[in-house]
Amino acid sequence: MGVSLRQTVKVGAYVLRQHLAGRKRYPLVLMLEPLFRCNLACFGCGKIDYPDAILNKRLSVQECLDAVDECGAPMVAIPGGEPLIHREIGEIVKGIVARKKFVSLCTNALLLEKKLHLFEPSPYLFFSVHLDGIKEHHDKSVCLAGGFEKAVAAVKAAKARGFAVNVNCTVFDGHPAEDIAKFLDLAKALGVGVSISPGYAYERAPDQEHFLNRHKTKELFRRVFALGKGKNWNITHSAMFLDFLAGNQQFHCTPWGMPTRNIFGWQKPCYLLGEGYAKTFTELMETTDWDAYGTGRYEKCANCMAHCGYEATAAKAMMRHPLQAATLAWRGMRTEGPMAPEIPLDAQRPAQYVFDSNVQLTLSQMRANEAREKAAKEAVKAAAQTSASAA
Numbered sequence: 193m194g195v196s197l198r199q200t201v202k203v204g205a206y207v208l209r210q211h212l213a214g215r216k217r218y219p220l221v222l223m224l225e226p227l228f229r230c231n232l233a234c235f236g237c238g239k240i241d242y243p244d245a246i247l248n249k250r251l252s253v254q255e256c257l258d259a260v261d262e263c264g265a266p267m268v269a270i271p272g273g274e275p276l277i278h279r280e281i282g283e284i285v286k287g288i289v290a291r292k293k294f295v296s297l298c299t300n301a302l303l304l305e306k307k308l309h310l311f312e313p314s315p316y317l318f319f320s321v322h323l324d325g326i327k328e329h330h331d332k333s334v335c336l337a338g339g340f341e342k343a344v345a346a347v348k349a350a351k352a353r354g355f356a357v358n359v360n361c362t363v364f365d366g367h368p369a370e371d372i373a374k375f376l377d378l379a380k381a382l383g384v385g386v387s388i389s390p391g392y393a394y395e396r397a398p399d400q401e402h403f404l405n406r407h408k409t410k411e412l413f414r415r416v417f418a419l420g421k422g423k424n425w426n427i428t429h430s431a432m433f434l435d436f437l438a439g440n441q442q443f444h445c446t447p448w449g450m451p452t453r454n455i456f457g458w459q460k461p462c463y464l465l466g467e468g469y470a471k472t473f474t475e476l477m478e479t480t481d482w483d484a485y486g487t488g489r490y491e492k493c494a495n496c497m498a499h500c501g502y503e504a505t506a507a508k509a510m511m512r513h514p515l516q517a518a519t520l521a522w523r524g525m526r527t528e529g530p531m532a533p534e535i536p537l538d539a540q541r542p543a544q545y546v547f548d549s550n551v552q553l554t555l556s557q558m559r560a561n562e563a564r565e566k567a568a569k570e571a572v573k574a575a576a577q578t579s580a581s582a583a
């Protein structure tokens with residue numbers, strides 16, 4: 193999420209309230225996925241490998257706003273799929289902004305210039321444009337020649353219309369630190385903040401060869417941060433999360449910090465993993481076996497260092513160690529010396545593969561709903577015919 197002073201104060205006050213109330217688990221950012229359909233097919237994407245019936249399904253405006261109210265998080269990120277494909281995306285965003293929640297609309301920007309008229313600039317709204325590095329890396333990542341120029345043009349167009357814009361960058365193995373540094377220089381020149389994170393190893397991603405393991409992630413970010421000394425890049429993450437990326441913190445993830453609502457329901461346990469679904473946010477919080485997930489506990493979590501799993505951990509750490517957080521923000525991350533000990537993986541439970549059964553269950557429910565709706569319509573029609581013939 194981008195960070196204005198208003199957002200820092202409001203979200204900081206929210207976290208403080210939760211902390212003082214002694215709440216063990218609370219949401220920080222609602223990840224709202226109103227559809228899975230996309231107009232790109234990126235090599236590292238694990239979000240769009242579904243049958244057409246699923247890709248064609250949308251959350252309605254009301255379902256989206258109900259999710260925002262139910263969850264109560266002060267920030268809402270709208271990823272996808274490509275949210276700008278959703279015909280009612282303007283109304284969804286308007287409804288969330290009216291609730292004074294900070295909205296980050298994540299987009300690959302192919303449709304952004306065309307759809308800007310659907311939105312109004314607001315301190316509660318910003319676009320988070322997918323940009324995976326300088327041209328060479330972005331075009332490769334999104335499997336589209338010229339994708340970089342399109343995204344940069346859309347960033348400029350949105351900024352020119354008065355919108356707040358950030359870019360989000362996913363990093364894969366083979367992305368040299370020097371090129372990431374050039375990208376962060378470019379973002380600074382464009383006047384946009386950057387959210388940057390190692391890609392999670394989605395089991396459904398077309399390319400399984402280029403995900404970073406934890407050790408490589410930490411080494412890479414140490415090199416990037418060393419190159420950035422004195423450059424004043426605008427990276428929109430907390431200093432504690434960046435320190436974690438640099439290998440200086442042994443954090444456990446906080447999957448409930450960024451709960452996910454999509455067309456399947458409330459996703460267990462996090463944005464990255466779909467191991468099951470709950471009907472309500474309360475059911476998600478109360479019935480998920482949180483201790484069954486995380487690095488060292490579950491095989492699919494072994495290499496995860498993605499910001500959606502750890503920003504809420506970092507926020508909690510900042511509450512507990514404000515002096516350490518202030519020193520980090522002032523001095524920057526340590527990029528040399530020993531790293532924090534890695535979490536052992538020898539006791540993790542093996543991966544379970546539930547994707548097909550989740551999809552099949554949803555497809556059967558969709559067919560059953562369609563059959564019920566059809567039967568109800570036919571009953572209404574038959575009743576109307578009967579009363580017409582009686583008259």
Ligand code: SF4
Nearest residue numbers: 230232234237273300
């Ligand atoms: S990463 Fe984003 S833009 Fe790329 S295919 Fe997936 S949803 Fe679409």
Ligand code: SF4
Nearest residue numbers: 445462485493496501
């Ligand atoms: S480590 Fe945590 S955030 Fe990452 S995939 Fe596992 S449960 Fe999700």
